[in-house]
Amino acid sequence: MISFENVAYSYGGGELLSDMTLRLAPGSFHFLTGPSGAGKSTFLKLCYAELLPTAGHVSLFDREVRSLGRDDVAHMRRRVGVVHQDCQFLDHLPLAANVTLPLTVSQREIDGGDLGDLLAWVGLKHLADALPPSLSGGERQRAALARAIITDPEVILADEPTGNLDWEMSLRLLTLLVELNRMGKTIVVATHDLNLIRQAKAQIAARVLRISNRRLQLAGADL
């Protein structure tokens, strides 16, 4: 699905990420950990071609990202759903319209029943008409997840999706991600929350990647 071969990334100073080699298999579930500023968000941006590596090769669905034109990137992005750390919304549009925005911009539509099912699945059907500023942190995160999966992507990348949530809401979000993985989606979740990782590992065969000293390591079974 996504592969890195000796990938490095630098924002201009020294290398932030160095010599990373990895293959994310279809249907896998990975957590990505590492200290603040280690480069977790940067890693995810490399995964969806928001950034291009400064050395090495990133392939998305067997295509080298540097060879992709603008249309190819747009097409690839539909196959990758991203839940951003800050999950921004258009505040003047109701939640339902925000969730369907990725379809609207590509001039596609969703059946009203399917949208209702999706909102019900994330527990937000009763808030379909609410404006984003009135939503709680947990509601925003679940809306961001619904928006990320409305295009039925094969891969879901989530950047600190439980960052500001209490434990109960974090578990609720984790359950949704686990269900998506059981449906066959490939998932990568960047998180600081080791308890969340332990909880997930009790339910699914999740692997834990750690960025340490610019390198990618596979964390041991102790987590």
Ligand SMILES: Nc1ncnc2c1ncn2[C@@H]1O[C@H](COP(=O)(O)OP(=O)(O)OP(=O)(O)O)[C@@H](O)[C@H]1O
């Ligand atoms: N656009 C940018 N230009 C220059 N430096 C950047 C840019 N974006 C991020 N950085 C720097 O790169 C480093 C890694 O940032 P990144 O957001 O990838 O880390 P992170 O591991 O996700 O951090 P956190 O856990 O705090 O979210 C940080 O030092 C950050 O300041």
